[in-house]
Amino acid sequence: MQATSLPPLTASKRDVINFSGSGELQTIDCLNLLPCAIKYDGAAKSDTYFLPAKQSDDTYEASFRGRQLFGCKIALPSSYVGHVIIDTTVQSNTHDSAFELEFSEESAVEYRELLSVSSFGALTVWEHDRVPPADDDEFISSLEWIDVAASIHADCSSENSS
């Protein structure tokens, strides 16, 4: 089977994201961010094959395709909520065009309709061969950015700028 490479579903300014869903969002606590790119979207037998073992308070150990992974549970910054989003755009002509983000004269899709299907407040971040959080892990850094940005843009009228 030839695995086709699909870009991840990332939102752009042209997408419409529906966060309310049809009702209350189900919170999930089993999100895992793996240190690899799996070029596949679809169902996977995680509960059969992915068996994290708790090592200490927030550290886990698991194996994926023979590689040893260490994971730690990361909570999102307190004022943030995570959402799992799927593409519900109906006008796509082919499967691939659903991911076509370039505005093209041939495509009838000007924007995608995305739907939030569940929310999460924490996820487990996994590293290959080293225990997270690693200093140079960019995902965790990007979460830290939220706090840094808040500090940068905070009101500092009480301080002298220099």
Add this chain to the structure above:
Amino acid sequence: MLEGASLCRPLEDVSDEEVMAVDHAPSKRMKHSHETAADSTIFEKLGLPIQKALTKSYTFFSPLPEASTDEYVLGVDEAGRGPVLGPMVYATCFCKESYYAQLSTLGFADSKQLNEDQRDRLFAVIQQDDVRESSGWSIRCISPQDISQCMLRRSKYNLNSLAHDATIQLIRDALDRGINLKRVFIDTVGPPVSYQKKLEGLFPGIQITVAKKADSLYPIVSAASICAKVTRDAHLSRWVFAEAKLQNNMSNVYGSGYPGDPNTIRWLKESLDQVFGYPGIIRFSWSTCARILLEQAVAVVWADDEDAPNNASLVKYFAQAKASSAAAAGSDNPARPRSKFFGHRRPINISVSL
């Protein structure tokens, strides 16, 4: 009887693998039994973890002869190095020099010429009380998961290193338990001379002989070979899946487990999971598996893959899809490297109308 303290190292000396040091008082020594190794109770009586899922490697020592200053001869051999599945087991068998001649008459020959029944019978003989008075054995059972993980590390730890380290650890463990080793015979697949020099450096005072096909030359190595093979077969024939849901659903007709065996290849192709590949019984580091995964499973790219696109492409894979506008290109001006916060898993600012 050896004191318990000298048999067990302090917990902090024990690596993260399970170490099972069986310390039997004389009254608890296993009675002479006609059971063959094919019967699982022989392993349960010994205390081998045959009924648990084998995810982590472990070391096991048989009950030992009474403490003495007797000189010992020790043989090392392995089982399961070549197959694509199951554990690789390193084993030692050791006996008093004064007993070696007698041990040699018990029927140990080139273990590869023995069939399974003969091996099982000889393994049972090794457990007999009269044999056990002057001998013992040990194994280092390296789980297939550990083999995969070691060989797929970011700093690779290859199979030879695994093999050498298991051997060295077993010899050290025997010495730590008060076995006065004078001669050691080791079977090798790699070059004997350099390996022998390495071991002589580590164990001065012991006469080390490293030879190819040592199991056909030295009965003590043949005995070790039997311990290794019987243990590996015991685990493999009763394999307990850590992936519990597979226990009754996955065929256990693996063939010989060797990459050249068409039955094994067929099992590998039929049992493939598109995302996860295989359960932990399989050694993912074997090129056989890597090839099947490449051809038939979904692609998975790791940062350190030789086949991975170069860094720029990897960044592009995760990055926000580039709009064709110049503004976007401008913000990625490579002349000014971006802060680490904006690496490939960077936050993207999108405005949301509520």
